[in-house]
Amino acid sequence: MIHQPIHALDAAKSGFRTIPGPVQREYFYHFPAGLDAASPIIVSVHGISMNAAEHMVRMRSLAEAVGAAVIAPCFRKKLYPRYQQLEDSRTGIRSDLALIDILSDVRRRSGIRTSKIHITGFSGGAQFAHRFAFYHADLVASCVSCSAGWYTFPDPQMAFPFGIADNLGPAGMSVHPDWRSVPHHVVVGSRDTAIEEALNMTPAVVEVQGVGRRTRARRWVREMNRERAGNGLPAVSLTELRGLTHDYTAAHERHELALVIGRRMDLAGARGAD
Numbered sequence: 560m561i562h563q564p565i566h567a568l569d570a571a572k573s574g575f576r577t578i579p580g581p582v583q584r585e586y587f588y589h590f591p592a593g594l595d596a597a598s599p600i601i602v603s604v605h606g607i608s609m610n611a612a613e614h615m616v617r618m619r620s621l622a623e624a625v626g627a628a629v630i631a632p633c634f635r636k637k638l639y640p641r642y643q644q645l646e647d648s649r650t651g652i653r654s655d656l657a658l659i660d661i662l663s664d665v666r667r668r669s670g671i672r673t674s675k676i677h678i679t680g681f682s683g684g685a686q687f688a689h690r691f692a693f694y695h696a697d698l699v700a701s702c703v704s705c706s707a708g709w710y711t712f713p714d715p716q717m718a719f720p721f722g723i724a725d726n727l728g729p730a731g732m733s734v735h736p737d738w739r740s741v742p743h744h745v746v747v748g749s750r751d752t753a754i755e756e757a758l759n760m761t762p763a764v765v766e767v768q769g770v771g772r773r774t775r776a777r778r779w780v781r782e783m784n785r786e787r788a789g790n791g792l793p794a795v796s797l798t799e800l801r802g803l804t805h806d807y808t809a810a811h812e813r814h815e816l817a818l819v820i821g822r823r824m825d826l827a828g829a830r831g832a833d
Contacts, residue, residue, distance in 0.1 A: 578664050584657045585633040587615035588665065591623045598673040599627040599826060600665065602658065606682030607757060609636065610807065614681075617807075621817040625826040627677075630659055630665055634687075643686035644696065653730060654690055659698070675700035677824040678762035681807045682706050685738065689743065692722070694728055695734035701824045705746040706772050706805055706815065709759045710779040713786040721763060725744070727754050739787060743795040744823035746816070747776040755805070760819030772805065796823070 565755045578584040592651060601622065603614040614631040622629040634642035634654055641647045642654035662676065680688035685707035692702040704710075714722035725733045750811040752771035753761065760770075768775040776797060783795040799803050 564819045568598050571617065573667050575620060576611075576664070578660060580660075582652060582657065583635070583638055584664075585635070586661045586665075587612050587631040589615055589619045589622050589629040590669055591628075592628065594628060594669060594671060596670055596743075598669075598671050599625065599673060600630060600662065600671060600676045601627050601826075602630045602632065602662075602688075603675050603680045604678070604680030604684030605682075606807070609633070611809070614684075614785070617811045618676070618820075619818050619825075621821045625821060627826065628665060628671060628727075629667055630661060632661055643683045643729070644729065645690055646686065650755050651730075654687065655695060655729065659695070662698075662758060669697065670796065674698070677701045677703075677826065678704060679703040679824075680707075680818050681810070682805065683707060685796050686710070690729075692741045692743065693734045693738045694725065694732050696737040699741050699743045701744075703744045703746060703820045703823050705810070705820070706748060706774060706807075707745075707776070707779075708757065709764050709768055709775055711768060712779065713783055714782075721767070739790065739792055742793050742825075743783060745776045745780050745795065745797045746819060746823075747797070747799055748805065748810070748812075749773065749799045750803050750804045753805065773799065785820055794805070798823070 575587050575591040591761045602617060605611040605614050611633040612630040615629055617631045626635050639654050645655040647761055649776060675698055678688045685704035688702050689704045690711050692699040710721050711720050715724055718724045718727040725736045751773050780795050780797045798819060803810055803814060
C-alpha cells in the first residue's frame with residue numbers, strides 16, 4: 560500500500576507543546592518532513608535530570624533516517640515525582656496516562672495512525688519505559704531500556720514495583736496479557752557500576768537485583784529470558800557499551816546511542832549502520 564504524505568508536515572519541524580487540561584502534560588517533538596499515516600512513533604523518556612529537550616534533539620537523526628516522529632515527554636518533578644513507577648500512589652496522578660494523552664495529541668496533530676509506539680528511556684526513563692511496556696503491551700511495538708537504576712522483575716509473587724503480582728500494579732492493574740510478547744532490549748555502560756545517591760539501594764532491591772546498573776541489567780535480562788524460555792518468544796537482549804559510565808550525552812557522542820536504539824527497534828533506516 561502506498562501512503563500519501565501528510566502535507567501539513569512537508570517541512571521538518573521541532574518544538575514543545577503543552578496540552579491544556581487539569582493535569583499538565585508536556586512534550587518535545589520532532590516531525591521529519593514527509594511523515595505519513597503509517598510512520599512510526601519513537602518515544603524517548605528522560606531521567607531525573609529532566610533533559611527531555613536533549614532526548615528529542617539526540618534522537619532527531621534517527622527520526623530523519625527512519626521517517627519517524629520523535630516524542631520526548633516532560634515529567635516535571637513537582638507534578639510527577641514518581642513518574643518512573645507510572646503512578647504517584649500519594650496523589651493518584653499517572654504518568655502512563657499522561658503519555659497516552661500525549662500520543663493522542665501527536666496523532667491528532669500529525670495524522671499518524673500507527674497504533675503502537677517504539678519506546679526507549681535512559682535511567683529513570685528506562686524504568687518508565689519497561690514498566691509501560693508491561694502494563695500497556697498493546698501500545699508498544701518494542702522497548703529499549705538504557706541504564707535503568709532498577710527493574711520490575713517478572714515475578715508474579717512480588718507486588719509492583721518489585722514484581723508483577725496480579726491486581727497490585729499501578730492503579731491496581733495487572734500486567735497486560737501480551738506483556739511477554741513485547742520485544743525488549745537493554746543497553747548499559749560497561750562501567751556503570753557506581754553506587755550513587757539516586758540509585759535505589761533498599762535491601763529488597765539489592766537482594767534480588769544486586770549492586771550497580773550493569774549487574775542489575777544482566778540479572779533482569781537473565782530473569783526475563785527464563786520467563787520466556789520455551790514459549791517461542793523473542794529473547795531479551797543486552798548491549799554493554801564499552802567504557803561508558805552513567806552518562807546520556809557520552810552514550811550518544813561516543814557510542815551513537817540513537818543508532819543502537821534504532822537497530823534494536825528494527826527500524827529500517829538504522830539497520831545499515833552495523
